[in-house]
Amino acid sequence: MQPDGLIAELQQKNPKAFERIYERYSESTFGIIYSIVNEQTIAEEILQDVFIKVWNNAESYDASKGRFFTWLLNIARNTAIDATRSKSFKNTKKNLTADYFVDILEEKNSFSSKVDAIGIKKYIEVLKPICKKIIDLLYFKGFTQVDASKELEMPLGTLKTRNRNCINKLREILVP
Known part of the structure; x- marks a missing residue:
């Protein structure tokens, strides 16, 4: 169906x-x-x-x-x-459990492993570094847009625009 x-x-x-x-x-x-x-x-x-x-x-x-x-x-x-x-x-x-601290210590690799777990790593890898950071914070780490803008030291409006552009670029890659 x-x-x-x-x-x-x-x-x-x-x-x-x-x-x-x-x-x-x-x-x-x-x-x-x-x-x-x-x-x-x-x-x-x-x-x-x-x-x-x-x-x-x-x-x-x-x-x-x-x-x-x-x-x-x-x-x-x-x-x-x-x-x-x-x-x-x-x-x-x-x-907190020891597993939580291990995850924090391995944070550098967490994005790659999380992205790979749902099968889109190869698509996200071709995005610009700022897109990777924005997608990681908003979609994989659960940051709000306000929190992500503070973390990236970027105005909220700029973050929203870049997020939209990054997602559109990801769409172009996924749906040619």
Whole structure:
């Protein structure tokens, strides 16, 4: 079945279509969530929340505004960021595990491994260094645009414009 037909069935609340969408997108969605929260059980819970949101809000997806996968990943990213801002998440991070510190020490390599985990490393590698930094902060580390602009010491408007240009360049690469 074509993705558009599958999405239309999902919007009509067809459980079989939902199952196929979950099978198709859950692994890559989990990768994005995990890269933000860095904890298996929390990422699994967020993944479940994301797909509940997809089921409940499927009719709000509009193909003329973008691809379904992009819509889904934005839901996942926002849900994961919201979870990291919650009081319970912050409390669990008060007693950090050794794995967390190992990840911090290996931060130089974290972008490459996270990007490679979802299979787009070869596409991101051809982008300009500033695009790599922006995509890493916004999409893999869960920074807000405000936080990323501070981290990169760049005005917010400039960051937004560069982000849009970087994503458009990535689209050109992915969809020739």
